[in-house]
């Protein structure tokens with residue numbers, strides 16, 4: 001396991017899970033991810049990227065929601081778990097993410113080149 005994948009696994013495990021409004025994808029949109037995260041996602045064509053961006057959407061959002069849920073990037077997982085990225089529908093975990101873990105995630109964002117998903 002590479003150092004990058006170890007960090008991703010460490011951070012993923014520390015982001016609290018919670019139940020969303022069924023079928024909701026209001027917080028999906030253009031997001032960025034690290035190379036390690038991108039390598040786990042299926043490739044999308046330039047046309048698919050452009051079409052998603054035109055609608056301020058994500059190329060992995062399908063009719064039934066996120067098509068890459070198990071491998072969705074950290075930023076998607078973070079949404080709703082911190083007041084900085086509060087769910088517009090009032091959903092949240094019982095206990096929000098620990099501030100020092102949130103800080104580690106932002107440090108990972110800063111330290112790693114991210115590209116548009």
Ligand code: SF4
Nearest residue numbers: 020021024027080087
């Ligand atoms: S976090 Fe909120 S906005 Fe995002 S999918 Fe869940 S319920 Fe919808």
Ligand code: SF4
Nearest residue numbers: 028058060061066076
């Ligand atoms: S990767 Fe999935 S959860 Fe993240 S923005 Fe795209 S569709 Fe939404």
